[in-house]
Amino acid sequence: MNKDPYSLSAEEFYARGDSYFLPHISIDCVIFGFHDNQLKVLLLEWKDSLRWSLPGGFILKDEDIDQAATTILLKRTGLEKIHLHQFHTFGDPNRDRKKHGINPPKGSNPKSWIMDRFITIGYWALVEHSKVTPSPDSFSRSCSWCEVSEVPDLILDHNLIIDKALESLRLQLNDYPVGFNLLPTKFTMPELQSLYETILGEKLDRRNFQKKMLSLGVLTRLNEQKQGGAHKAPFLYKFDKKKYQMALKRGLSFGI
Amino acid sequence: MNKDPYSLSAEEFYARGDSYFLPHISIDCVIFGFHDNQLKVLLLEWKDSLRWSLPGGFILKDEDIDQAATTILLKRTGLEKIHLHQFHTFGDPNRDRKKHGINPPKGSNPKSWIMDRFITIGYWALVEHSKVTPSPDSFSRSCSWCEVSEVPDLILDHNLIIDKALESLRLQLNDYPVGFNLLPTKFTMPELQSLYETILGEKLDRRNFQKKMLSLGVLTRLNEQKQGGAHKAPFLYKFDKKKYQMALKRGLSFGI
DNA sequence: TTGTTATTGTGTTAATTGTACACAATGATA
DNA sequence: TATCATTGTGTACAATTAACACAATAACAA
Numbered sequence: 001m002n003k004d005p006y007s008l009s010a011e012e013f014y015a016r017g018d019s020y021f022l023p024h025i026s027i028d029c030v031i032f033g034f035h036d037n038q039l040k041v042l043l044l045e046w047k048d049s050l051r052w053s054l055p056g057g058f059i060l061k062d063e064d065i066d067q068a069a070t071t072i073l074l075k076r077t078g079l080e081k082i083h084l085h086q087f088h089t090f091g092d093p094n095r096d097r098k099k100h101g102i103n104p105p106k107g108s109n110p111k112s113w114i115m116d117r118f119i120t121i122g123y124w125a126l127v128e129h130s131k132v133t134p135s136p137d138s139f140s141r142s143c144s145w146c147e148v149s150e151v152p153d154l155i156l157d158h159n160l161i162i163d164k165a166l167e168s169l170r171l172q173l174n175d176y177p178v179g180f181n182l183l184p185t186k187f188t189m190p191e192l193q194s195l196y197e198t199i200l201g202e203k204l205d206r207r208n209f210q211k212k213m214l215s216l217g218v219l220t221r222l223n224e225q226k227q228g229g230a231h232k233a234p235f236l237y238k239f240d241k242k243k244y245q246m247a248l249k250r251g252l253s254f255g256i
Numbered sequence: 257m258n259k260d261p262y263s264l265s266a267e268e269f270y271a272r273g274d275s276y277f278l279p280h281i282s283i284d285c286v287i288f289g290f291h292d293n294q295l296k297v298l299l300l301e302w303k304d305s306l307r308w309s310l311p312g313g314f315i316l317k318d319e320d321i322d323q324a325a326t327t328i329l330l331k332r333t334g335l336e337k338i339h340l341h342q343f344h345t346f347g348d349p350n351r352d353r354k355k356h357g358i359n360p361p362k363g364s365n366p367k368s369w370i371m372d373r374f375i376t377i378g379y380w381a382l383v384e385h386s387k388v389t390p391s392p393d394s395f396s397r398s399c400s401w402c403e404v405s406e407v408p409d410l411i412l413d414h415n416l417i418i419d420k421a422l423e424s425l426r427l428q429l430n431d432y433p434v435g436f437n438l439l440p441t442k443f444t445m446p447e448l449q450s451l452y453e454t455i456l457g458e459k460l461d462r463r464n465f466q467k468k469m470l471s472l473g474v475l476t477r478l479n480e481q482k483q484g485g486a487h488k489a490p491f492l493y494k495f496d497k498k499k500y501q502m503a504l505k506r507g508l509s510f511g512i
Numbered sequence: 513t514t515g516t517t518a519t520t521g522t523g524t525t526a527a528t529t530g531t532a533c534a535c536a537a538t539g540a541t542a
Numbered sequence: 543t544a545t546c547a548t549t550g551t552g553t554a555c556a557a558t559t560a561a562c563a564c565a566a567t568a569a570c571a572a
Contacts, residue, residue, distance in 0.1 A: 119278070206549085208532085211551095231547050446520080461561075
């Protein structure tokens, strides 16, 4: 009971994880990134099978659920201080590894607490793709980005969880500057537009988009231009948090 | 293990409820009603103290969480087939009766599963005030309506849960016809406007409101007028579900 | 019976916002 | 140096929202 619960061996975890973590409750994270004009999510590939799943974890008996989600994000990406958004809790009684032929690793107790029915709390996060160091957990062989429209069959209801996360993200997009978290500090207007188009799944008018974004008054145009492109060099912008805080007070909408 | 889990005595429930229900997880319902131009919520007054709380309950080991919430709503209001909206899950580790001086009834085990830390899933529902028969649970002396701005101090974080439910309701108001569920089948335009004003907490222009509502094409004006008022008799309207289904397909917004 | 009052029904107009386009400027390439 | 794809900026029109005026009605008081 006094070991680091994140350093347990698989056997110990299956046998006695419930002395550290709450039973029947888990957390799953949909971690979004944006790269090559594609919206991607971070997936785990399991060690001993061809299964894929979302990064997830459990809640320490005296831990806040937001903190538990933050820990999961940190361990899979190396990132701290990222805003996590809780979007839905999934409670179908079929969320049960027993009912899906998912077995504990050989040598572990097949009656483990992990094999019970679980309710999972879904969070999404927006991270800067280039800053992420994807790290598998001890049950996975790899942790990697996957384009959202090419996600394979995942365990349990994890595909549904991604769908719901995307739906929630689209709704948030109209009220909060979620897009900016996905881009590097400096970005061009076409990059920002491409991001919005990808999340919303529709093409937007280039000129009206720029007009709208600049009218929010939360972007600062830098005296630099993006070099290396094959055509006219676009200006670089940065998201101005101070201006954003000011703008929030008078109310602003990111609706496109 | 084969009794009706909802007919347990208090002693049995505290001692062995966790053989029927999931531990550490509860559901709390914010049940909204509208009466006398006031938005109200249903509260429980506890038997053995001066405490108040939201109607809540637990999840059977093999029960869907939405179903569990539906059961809670049915038991407190007598109503079925009401849309419940899951809006947030509350996971502060201080959600623990032990830490708030809330004790089991005399004669029950003070180490009961109920005295552990609980994560609660919040749902709200909109019900027609006149159709509700408020019924206390076995731990409460009364179940009654309370105006949302006059809610007393509730146990644990139940006041926060109501705040979050209201916030979620306001957001939904702009996308779904939530208001109509709170009114009787036949209602007047001023009544509908008063409901929107109460939920949003702001005054709206009478003429623009009517124009907007009628333009949605989901209301049918009846050949009747509300009698008994002190002034000009307003027309009665009803919400037309068929028209609503049609309108949904082409997309519509209730934004005010 | 009749005027007063508060409320409802139905417009019209002005301001704002959103949509659809046109054209010049730029940087790499041929 | 001409071409091409792309970026920067502006303008006209449509749609929506906001602001406002006046007639009709029902209860009440004189």
